[in-house]
Amino acid sequence: MKAGRAILALAAVAALAGVPWYGSDVLVQFGINTLLLAVLAQGWNVIGGYTGYASFGNSVFYGLGSYGVAIAMVQWELPFAVGLAFGVALAVAFALLLGLPVLRLRGHYFAIATLALAQVMTAIVSNIALAGQNIGLVLPPLNNDPLFYELSLGLLVLATLTVAWLTRSKFGFGLIAIRENEEGAAVMGVNTTLYKVAAFALSGAFSALAGGIHAYWITFLDPESAFDIGLNVKMIIMAVFGGAGTILGPVVGAFSLSAISELLSSEVTSAAGLFFGAVIVAAVVLMPRGLTDLLRRYRKSGWRYFIENIRAHKL
């Protein structure tokens, strides 16, 4: 059973890895975007899905990763890999410094605080000359989409494997305990502060790597796009839509939502935004526990699944 699953997973990864050879240019581009979104969703999954702290600040890590690469490559003329490392360092430093005070907040205050941090970062960075202030930075162009694709795929595999490791490690159990009952977990001897900050930093590291790859691929960034809160919401929606707190949920969510959004935007460009908003509204009402939960329970309850969800949550 386990071996069968592993072979299936490997086959899927191999198939995905082969896209630059048998797929069109546009498919590769779509692929890069989707894979990076999946990484972000998976990264968010660590702090939001498993630890239960719904972070709206992952866009800060993403932005820091982007700027790390941009500053390193444009201002200091260092290679891409160094830039990525720099971006991750910035993200982890941020998670450690600000994670401590921010993770003391609960529920919606935590969410709002992380949202506020994203706003502050945008405002601060738009005043920093090294970062190009509000104009941003233009990176040296590199015309090698297959490379970016494979990097993104590799990052997603790494992120997913990390989440899978979480589900069977002491660290992961600790996080789940925090999510279910934080006081109880503390009483049982879990060092909640350490675990939470570690989860935040881990989540941040993945977001930063995704940001760095994206910045180099798109060759351009500015404060507004780097710290875009809409992106944070997107990653949450994808994680939740697919199933937060599961290993493959965010990947499924990212792939499916991206595909539908792409389909719509090539037909009716501006309606893609509208579609996105409508999906969010519908998904939150009808399937708040995500696609994986839907697929599991649908077999049992059929259409009543949606009604049960509503009944459980309505006033």
Add this chain to the structure above:
Amino acid sequence: MSRRLLHALPALALVLSAGAAAAPAAPDVVLGASIQLTGPVANTGRYYRDAYQIAVDRINAAGGVKIGGTAHRLALKIYDNQSDVNLSVRQYTQLVTQDKVNLLLGPFASNFALADSAVSEKYKVPMVQGGGASDQIFSRKFKYIFGTLAPASNYFGSTVEMLKALKPPPASVALLYADDSFDVSVAQGTRPLLKAAGLRVAMDERYSTNATDFNSLLSQIKSKRIDAVLVAGHETEILNFVRQAKSLAVAPNMYSFTVGVPSEDFRKALGADADYAFGMTAWLPSAALKDRWFGDAEQFAQAYQAKYGYEPDYHAASGVADVEALVQAMESAGSLDPQKVRDALAKTRFDSLYGPIAFNAHGQIDLPQVVIQIQGDKLAEVYGAKGFITRPKYPMPAWNAR
């Protein structure tokens, strides 16, 4: 079965003969662009869409573009980037890699042109844009980007000359600029000009793009009794600035804005409050600017107004010039090969309704700006390369004395 085939034969023959009779038409030359058709900057973005369209229509009506003896029709492929820079970058990538357009036309705004030119450079497809004036776009030694907007650094050039020539010249100048690529470029270029003119800069402030509240800056202008105010910003900011100046009773001796004044909807939005405002333009619809397809700039303005219901300004003229530049380059290169068209563009030299088109080594055009002023309900040319053209209304009276 054979009977049915028999009946089908005449129809089949007709179809085959029709196919053989029609000569294969030369493929369209497709020009691609990602423009702000919705979103905060759509108000100016539409000038480009309309300009590209009218130029393409007019050129097609005159026979299209002749490449190596064959006439090709022009076609446009336009995407709406919703005023989102990231989306515009993806759309340009799609235009090149998926839609496989032949050549690229630019978006509006320097920050867009800055980002999108990275795409044209990456895929080595020439882009001619008429919406980005920032010097930053052309300082990266890219070979595939060309621009028809006069350099940002010189926008206030003729205005500063005029200030020097006023009697008496202003005792103090305020320089306010938004923090986006274009306006930062303008400020960087204007500072040395002011210094060389011997004018004292009493205020030099950078404000956030899309700012809505200018009360603090205006209060400082009033308190320091500044004579001349130069504002580098975009249309909404300028509208807010003027309105708030009125509501705070701030009336310096003169103020000049990098955008808005040449555009009809700006003047309409402010109504009588627009009076006395200075601006600049590199283009006016004058019959002296002759054009191969439109006759001259005046006829172009009439045709544009008739088709779209609003007056064109320099954005529209610049957009038309982009299309014309590409066509001239294709004809002179005798080919659609991007590399050859690019080389032809670099050497291009011709007159158009926008003025003389020629690109410097970095790909940017160089056109002088004429100082204009809103005088009553007219837009007056006040100061040009040869000095004063009309008398400026200076100094500006207090708001309650108008």
Add this chain to the structure above:
Amino acid sequence: MNLLAQILVNGILLGGLYAVMAQGLALVWGVLNIVNLAHGAFIMLGAYASWYLYTDLGVDPFLGLPVTAAALFVLGYALQRGLLNLIVRAPMFNTLLITFGLEVVLTYLAQLAFSADFRAINPPYAGNSYALGPVTLPMARLAAFGVALALTLGMWLFLLHSRLGRAIRATAQNLVAARLYGVEPRHLYAVTFGLGLALAGAAGGLYGTVSQINPYIGATLTAKCFAISIIGGLDNPLGVMVGGLFLGIIESLTTLYVGPTFADVASFGILVLVLFLRPSGLLGRAA
């Protein structure tokens, strides 16, 4: 003129307007625990409603405020009853997500309906000003400030002394107990949300007289309102007013002494500090 005095006055007038924008958000958040990320979009709708009333029907924007507010009340009631009531007992951040989705939809529909052009509500008296000693008071902002004060006071009195107001506060404290008192929660929730949107609509009408409106102003306004609500505290309309004034003054002073591009750093920086040190806000009850 006295520059510092003028800057302070600017900040106070701005702050009053900020406060009225945030009142609706704070009410809905404090009472219903619904964090409305679409709040700014509703302010935008209110602004457009006022604009149409003024441009097409010639109704003065200040006199037309009750109409705008009523229209948005109806919208809010319907939205809560029809949609938001369905997720009230779901995990908190579901409301964040759903209201974000609403924001996207509303902005898109607004852009479709009103086009991306910038508009302003410009009654003839809008450009006038009063000179009061060393400072100049812009008339439109002064009037907006007056309305803001009136609305804040009205809200405070309403919540404290009226039957409906007390029922709303009771529902916020304890849903079960409120039910025992015969309060119909679905209706009450809808009324509260409607009130929140009515306030947003009125704020939009005021905003339209002092600034340009377009379909995209929602997001920035929401962010500002958040800062004000948290800084001032969610329990009390007076706290929101204090929060608004505080923010307005801080922004004006920062623009003068540091630079215009640092105003956002100041406002959101303070928001972060308040969240870390005293999440219940300057005037709120300690959590």
